[in-house]
Amino acid sequence: MKKLIRRLARVSHYSPLSSSSQTRVPEGYLPVYVGDEMERFVVSADLLNHPVFINLLNKSAQEYGYQQKGVLRIPCHVLVFQRVLDALRLGQEGSCDLEYLLSQ
Template identity: 75%
Template sequence: MERFVVSAELLNHPVFIGLLNRSAQEYGYEQKGVLQIPCHVLVFERIMESLRLGLAVPSDLQDVIGDETI
């Protein structure tokens, strides 16, 4: 497990909200401690880099974030 700092501006992005929804489905809303996102670290890094650069999330990662964010 790795730790990441996510800027407040990205927290409201639909893609990040999709990741938070997946986290809630996987772990529930009663998590204690750090927030866990249910995807591989390298996948998360690619998603976050795309968001930081203002790019669309690569199509091969769309299944990770879910259809509701597209």
Template identity: 55%
Template structure:
């Protein structure tokens, strides 16, 4: 897990940034702002959306749980962009919860 977190924290610079909205309505760019990383979120190819997330989220309990789900689904040796197998709405709730500083520490608490 530490190896994956170190790998994800290495990013490049960009002028485009969005933490809560997927990049799909805008022209896609492979450049990511410093201190951020791209994530593909979705349960299948048709519902997958790309997000740019702040690397500080890697230490939040909700995001760690998402990383564990990703590792269970795809393994620790994923190539390319990190994929998280959850519904996009759930991922947006996680981002909003973290942004608002709500005290959720498990995904189950957030979904119910």
């Protein structure tokens, strides 16, 4: 898991499969695709060490394996992921219980 976090923390940009366009991601951030909709989010690499993100990374590894190619995919509902990001942004650590958010 630590190896995966280190590798993801070094991501500075993402090139989509289409070579005609390139979407830049600021240094220190990484793109993740969330849910069945594969909605794209750009999150700070600092969040990767947060317990709720470690939980999400574990779920991702269980679902897709540790050898994912391309961008990181997270098997979580988009609304739940948005709630987690909002709670972390507002400093509401208690609101970040992933199991609680998944049950709503």
